[in-house]
Amino acid sequence: MIELLAALSAAAAVGVGRIALPLLLIGLFQGDNLWSRVPILSLIHPQVVVGVLTSWSLFELFASKKLLGQRVLQIVHLLFSPIVGAMVGVTIAQMTEAPGWLIIVISVVGGLLALVLQLVQVGLFFRLRGLPLWAVFVQDALCVALVLLAFDAPRQGGLIAMILLWLAIRSSGDWYRWYKQSKRLPAKNGYKSNPD
Template identity: 55%
Template sequence: MIIPELLAVLSISAATGLRLALPLLLIGLFSGEQLWSTVPILANIPQVLVVIILVIWSLLELTISKDRVSRRFLQSAELFVSPFVGTIAGLAIARFANISDSWLLALLAMTGGALALVIQMVQVGWLYRFNSPPVWFMFFEDALCVCLVFFAFDAPEQGGLIALFLLWIAIRSSVVWRQWQTKKR
């Protein structure tokens, strides 16, 4: 059945919408000896270089995200990269689940990229709308990102449901922002 795989892709894509490098780093660590061999672009880069880049990027995401000015720069830059990282992570999980149909892989990859972009856009919108969320919320995002990666591998149904809940929050936020804009005019 395709539903658990779809939910796993949604889970990992939501995680890449929250943080970009941390889910890719955890995918490599969870995949065992093969490391990033199932990840499309990262499989062609030397593994030592991939580990160094992902560790540095993850540390930057985890530390810079707590400062308001640095967070604006980081999230604005990550907004353009998030669909690609969501696509790569979605493909990696789909390949890890042994999905071989090319049309299904393409569909899951597009879904993963779109979900990562939507969640990243909502984060940028929250940042510019509400200035800066409290620090405890940033730690909650970090923990949720790690949990979604765990769920993508071990409990895709729960991770997919959390991802769908995050999508519902994103849609609801856009409706609230739209209403706020019309009242402001």
């Protein structure tokens, strides 16, 4: 159970809005092994991985503060968050020496959690016409905190991930009602403005 909570915490860090930073932190926490347990990244030379992840983390950090950068990041994160969420889930599960069948379950759950959280952020982005600066700083802090909790306090990290999932499900219902209401309003106004 601890393995699942730790993996949920790491996957939520990916879903919160950053892709490279969780992978960078996970590699650094592994010590001398670096990314030896991370799928795909273990096949690439560690110096190349460090360079790419550091560059992309800096790009995410600075691009997320501007509207155009947020749009670009939304597209990239929407495409890659399920993959990276599954990767960090597998990595955390392998570090805790979980059985093989549980690693598969954790990778699927981690990928889906990252995707759901990312979809909610895309909806929030379009509803607000861009994320406010304070929300971007909260994303950065929450991303780092969730990765740290995955290693040091997996129960608390998993609990935060479950709260984020609950908020995502709740807000998606609110957004659906808002969307239906916004679709109905123009039709009513158009109907009233036309004479019989």
